[in-house]
Amino acid sequence: MTESEVAPASSAAGQAPESYESAEHQSAAPPRFDRHAEAILSVTDLKKYFPVKSSGLVRRTIGHVQAVDGVSFEVRKGSALGLVGESGCGKSTTGRLITRLYDPTAGSMMFQGKDLATLSHKAMTPMRKEVQMIFQDPYSSLNPRHTVGTIVGTPLRVHNVVPDKQVLGRVRELLEVVGLNPEHYNRYPNEFSGGQRQRIGIARALALQPKLLVADEPVSALDVSIQAQVVNLLRDVQQEFNIAFLFIAHDLAVVRHFCPEIAVMYLGKIVEIGDRESVYDHAHHPYTQALLSASPDVKQAAIGGRRERIRLEGDVPSPINPPSGCRFRTRCWLAQDICAKQEPPLLQIGKSHKVACHFASELNQTPPRPVTTGLLGVDDQGNHDAGSTPTTLSTNPGYDDEWYDLKSKSFVKA
C-alpha cells in the first residue's frame, strides 16, 4: 500500500498523533500473506454450545447458545489472522476455546502436532507456554492486589522458566520491551493509565515467549490515540519474537494494518475469510460489505466508485435459535428463498479467499441466479433437484490449490 492511501486513514480514525503506520514502520514492508506458509494453528469445525438451563431445583437443559458453530481457519507461523464481527458473534468464545478457557463442544485445534481440543487440563499445562492471551479490558485483566512485578513474574514462576532469583531481572527486561519503566515493578496497577496497563498485560503474555498470541480486542478499550501506539507495540513484538497472532476486533479498521489475513464472523460462523486484498478490495459477502462501508478507515474508491454507507436493519438474531439456512438472511438485502432453505457452504472462490453466500459477488454486481446451486444439487429456490448430485466440498481449514471460479461456475486450478 502507498503512503497516500494511509494518510486519510489516520485522519479518519480520529486525532491520532501516531497513525497505525508510523514513520518507523514504513521502512519495513507491510506484512504479506503467503498461503503456503506453514500453519501453526489449524482449527477445523470448532463448535461451542453453551447449555441454557431452566431455573428451579432440577436444572434441565432447555436449549443451547450456539456461540461458535463450526469455524475452520489456520493461523500461519509469525503471521496474523484478524477475526472480525459484531458484538456477540462468538469471537471471544473462539479465542477462549483456543486458550482452553472453555472446553470445545466439537472440532479440532491442531497446534504443533497436538489437538488442543482434546488435551486434558493437565496435558494442556505445558502447551500454555506456547499459547498466550491478551485481554480486552486493561482495568480488569490485572489483579489490583498484585504489584506489576508479581503480575509479570507469575507465568515465569508457575512454569519455572527461570530460577527464582532471576525472575525480577527478567520482569524488568520485559517491562522495558513493552516500553515501561523497568523500575516500576513494585507499583500497583491502579497507578497506571489504560495504555500502560495494556502494556503490562502484553509483558505478561510475552513472559513465556509464546508462539501464538490470542489478542481479544486488545485496543478497543483504549483511547484512539493510544490504540495506535499499542498496535505498533504489538507489531514490534510480533516481528522481534516471530509470534503468530489471532487478532480479534469488532471493526475492520484496526486489523487492517496488522493482519495479512482476515476472517469475518457472523453468529458463530465464518462468512468470509481471505488475504487482506481479497477481503478489503473484493469483499464478496454482503455482511463484509456492510462492515466495510461502516468502517471510516477503509478507502472509499476501491469498490466501484463512491460507496453508500450500508445500514444493516435490525439486531443480530439470538444464537439460541439462529435463522435457518443462511444466518445473515434476516438482515440481508439480497436474501431469497434459497437463503432460508440451504445453508451456504464456505466456498473457496480465489487463491486465498473463501466466502459463504449463495449470491457471492462484489458489491452491486449481484448475479441473477444463486452461484451455489450446481454444487449443492438444488434449484434456484433451494429445493432439491433430482437431476443433479451435490458435490463434495473440501473441508481444508487452509486454502486448496483448486477453487470454484464464480464466473465460469467451475473448479479451476492455480
Add this chain to the structure above:
Amino acid sequence: MALTPLEMAAPDVTQLPDQEKEAEIAGRSPLQIALARLRSDKIAMVCSAIVLIFVLIAIFAPLIAKLFGVEVRAGDPSSDTDIFNFPVIGPPDHGFTWKAPLGLAPNTGDDNLAEWLYGARTSLGIATVSTAVSTLIGITIGLVAGFSRGWLDRVISFIIDTFLALPLLLIALALAPIITLRFADQPTTLKYAQVIALTSVLIFFGWMQLARLIRGEVLSLREREFVQAARVMGVPTRLILFKELLPNMMAPIIVSISLGLPFFVTAEAGFSYLGIGIVGVPSWGQTVNKAVEYFDTYPLYLYAPVVGIFLLVVALNLLGDAIRDAFDPKTRR
C-alpha cells in the same frame, strides 16, 4: 573550592520532595490505604487502645495476679466467709483492702480480681480461637463453593442455609448436660471439655455468614479477566484461589473478623451466664450469673465483670465499624 551553604543545599531541596513522592506512590496497596484511614480515625485509635489493654491483661493475667498478690480459685469458705457466707475482708461489709482489691466472692471466698483477670483471658481466648477457626472454615468453604460451580456449589449452599436455620441456643442447651454427664466423674477433663465444647459450638455456628460472603465475592471475581489470565498462564486452581482471589477479599474478611470478635465475647458470656457455658474455668459470664442475686447487698461483685464485658464489646464493635468504613471506598471522609 568553597561552596556556600546555599549552593550545596539547593539540589537537595529540589530532590527531596520528588523522592518522597516516588516512595509514596510506590507501595500504596488498597490495604495500606485503609490502614492509613484507620490511623486518622480517633475513635478507632481509642478503641484499639482499649482492646490492646484487654489483650495484655488476658496474656499477662497470671503475672498481674501475682503483682496484686491474689490467686484464682484460692478461696476457703470456712476461713474466708462469715456465717452469712459473706467475705470476712474487703467489701461489702469491710473497707477496701489491698489483699483483695475487688473483694472476695460470697460463699466460696474466691478472689474477685483474680477471677476477673482470668475471666478476661477465657473470654478473649475463646473469642479469638472461635473467630480464627470459623474464619478459616468460612473462607475455605466459601472459596470452594464459589469456584466449583455446579452440584458441589449447590450442596454447600444448601448446607450453609441449613446451618443458618439451626437454633444456636437450643443446640447449646442440649449439648451442655450431655457434656457434663459424660465427664461428670473427671472434674479436670470436664473443665476442658466444657471449654472445647463451647468453642466448638461457637465455631459451628460462626462460619456461615463469612462463607456466604466469600462465595458471592468469588462468583463476581472469577469472571474478571485477571482470573482468566491466571488460568491461561496455567496457574493451578489452588493458587488462583489463594493467591489471586483471596487478596481481593481482605476487606470483607477483616470486617467479618472485627464483627465476629465482639459477637463471640458476648456469646461466651451469655452462655456462661445461662449456665450452659463453662463452669470449671473463671469466666465473666459465670461471675455475672453468681453475682446477680447479691446485687442489692454486694453490687461491686456484679459491676466488675459487667464493666469488663461492656468495655470490651463496645470497643470491639466501634473498632469493627471503623474498620468497615476504612475499607469501604464509598465512605471517603
